[in-house]
Amino acid sequence: MRNSNCCQHVRSRARIPVQQQFCISRSLAAGGQCAAVARKFLFFPQPPPNDPDQWLKPNRGARDLRQTAKQKIVTLNVRQFVTKDGIPAFGRQSLETCGYQDDGPRHSPRDGCGNGIALPYLDTPQGLAAQPDDRLVDQLPPIAENWTTDYLPGCNRIGDRMWQETFMKRVLMLSAAVATILAGPLLAQQKATIPGVPEIPFTTVPNFLKPPPGEILGESVAVATNSKGHIFVFHRSANTRLFEFDPAGNFVKEIGSGYYGFEFSHSVRVDKDDNIWTVDEGANMITKFSPDGRVAMVLGSKPLAVLGAVAYPVGPNPPAQKYVLCRPTDVGWDTQGNIFVSDGYCNNRVVKYDRNGRFLAQAGSEKAGSGLGEFNLPHALQVDGNGHVWVADRSNNRYQELDNDLKPLKEIKNLGTGWTDCISSGPHQYIFFSNSNPNGNMPGTWDNTGEIYKAELDGTVLGKFGRPGKAAPGFQVVHMMDCRNPNEIIVGEIESWRVQKLLLKPVAAGGGSKAQ
């Protein structure tokens, strides 16, 4: 399941036309709270087994469910209610459902809904059936006992009178927007399988960055340093903003206040000449700022404002164009200054431009794929001194190494989910890979993910460090790393709105397992 939070897709929403959407209804328990959630479900239109435990037992997995029911995959915007007692585990009763199919409303909203089961499930490149049963169930997110739909017709008290086309048109976009903000994802985060990697001890610098008085960082998705050790944080506060700090973490200045190309930050990188490049996945623009903070070049463009609000994109991605980016994620350069862009959440490609911004080549396309040279959410990239491009191919749970012409060289699949990577400077380059714990952590996730790997460019893994945690030095969704100095890693985190500086301690050579 990909969802629309800052780092995850929600394209799957488009698969089910409105009239085929099902909804789940339960009355709201007193005292509950709710949050909008966009989730994909396995829906079983037939009445469920009499004994709900048959499908709720923790040791029964999706494989069995798939074989015993004519399920559909549906995508719903739902409100998840959290009871006063906290998030309950799986419900013990079948969920009432009602639905609309191709032949129109089956049930009026008031005459009771048909029975069925809707279960969240994991969507992995290998598909559901390939998932180990126990693991699948373990990773299923908690389901509240009480659900109701978010704007969908016929299932909640609001919806009773609102099954009208005009209303639907109006609210679908709004509900998408709400879900985008609040969505709790169900992510197929993959545990790394590489064996025998030694731990690298480290310390974190306490209270590293000092924002201006009265201000705080927002989601700190992007961080980078320049050659003087200044730190640039491209973060999501009420508006997306770019802050500069000195090496000691003191605030220096803001760059790009109110700038046209800032809408929803995703990456910031500094090139060898100390130009600052911001990647904005809301504006679909990449901006090169000169070292003094003026706009030097832009890649991509916003939709013209006069065309009005852009509805949340649904349906297949339009063909990728040379100069149009679609929620780009990252930027890098080779030694000649050619520009490489990972693009992104809706396109699934890597683009190469020359130093003047002219299109040269792309790998992948608007379509997601899992073959070599194809991508499914290329979420970050960096270029090594040989001009090779290292792509964090996140929803494929891997990294890919491409040559300078974007021909694929190899994939790395044993380091977990490829969230982001970083290549250190200097003649001997190290590469860091982050198997970040996802947004919306599921029970057990902290045991499986969150670590960062340090490796040679030949794939020899030297060690790993870090683990999830709300408080430093824990990581709460590392989104980007700076590793100009391979012994001082600066990480930006999404869910803790924090930038940490990590001082790695020397470690005896060991491990030697290969990233592959």
Add this chain to the structure above:
Amino acid sequence: MSGIRGKHKSCPMRAALMILVAVSAAVAQSGAPEIKFDSVPNPLKLPANIYFGEAGGVATNSHGDVFVYTRTGHATVTIGTSRPFAHGGSRLFEFDRTGKFVREIGKDSYGFMGASQVRVDPTDNIWAVDEMTNMVMKFDPQGQRILMLLGRKAENVNVPAGGRGGRGGGTGAGQPTDLFDRPSDVAWDAAGNIFVADGMGNNARVAKFDKDGKFVKSWGRKGTGDGEFAGVHGVAVDAQGNVYVADAGNKRIQIFGNDGNFKKSLTNVGSPQAVCLTKGTNAVLYVSNSNPVDDIDRDGEIYKMHPDGTVVGKFGRAGKLPKEFGTVNAIDCRDENTLYVGEIGNLRVQKIVLH
């Protein structure tokens, strides 16, 4: 609810873009001589906390002061209101002739959302044209007071954009009124009559007002014939009162008499998105065959020509470097050999010196 208007905008816009894509490959005058030129580095110095967005318009006054009307972005639709209201998104800046920042004009104005042009009239009044509020705003030379307003901003907006109906659908003739739909430009004749290019939305016409702002007439409709338009992107008026209309979708400049009587078309300059006519009797016409925002591998050159259609030469091409152009939307040619060029794609204004 008076003044609410449907804005059936997105479809015509896309159609216009497709026409542009379809026809502009075979641009004329590839053999026109190249004019040598330079781009003055960093011609306008912005304060640290101000950035240009899409440069909708740039113009100079008689003192050489430079005005830039730019889409700085982040137009806002408020929620928690009876209807969706929109505001913001464009700003108007003034610089002196050395490029030093002087002031912001009309800060947070009700009429500033989608900058499409700024022009300065013969007595140095500043005219801002906005394609989202559908207004033409005349400021005094100091930018302190509004002297005249043409058009009216819709009270609220449709979210998402579009919707059924809307003004001027069908023929594109536009309503025969003094309201606009994505106006793109404004010009004046010697008597002070006002000509508004209207526009890039459903209307396809030129609207004429007298010097006091009284609506006189309009002409044009969607189409390809004489006096018909496909995207009215600019307008200029010569000393004799002839009206030059940048008919981008039809890849031509149409020339009309002062009351809209068709005279001739100039068809050798690609898809004109920005036009500028120098003052005086030996006027020179500059025309930008602007590249589409999503492609820098074609078009982008600016033509210098005589008003009779004779091309003197051309300069520039699409791209991101200095001396390259990213979808030029505005040209100021008060000085025949020192041009200010506003770009949509590169979020900048270049000062061009022709040799």
